[in-house]
Amino acid sequence: MKKILIAASVVGTAAAGLIIYLKNRDKADKLLERAKEAARKTTRRLNNNMHQVNGKATQLWSNSMG
Numbered sequence: 001m002k003k004i005l006i007a008a009s010v011v012g013t014a015a016a017g018l019i020i021y022l023k024n025r026d027k028a029d030k031l032l033e034r035a036k037e038a039a040r041k042t043t044r045r046l047n048n049n050m051h052q053v054n055g056k057a058t059q060l061w062s063n064s065m066g
Helices: 002-064
Strands: none
Touching: none
């Protein structure tokens, strides 16, 4: 009887540990995906700004040359 109770406790503990692990892994995946999306968004904004600044610089250069 003792062995059955010990085995049931071990199985229950393992199942609870697995559930916690899977739950935290999902959170880590979501956090990583959010970080990737933030990096993509920042890259898009920087590229847009770079193109705008480049256009203005070209225009200023052209106007200063006459």
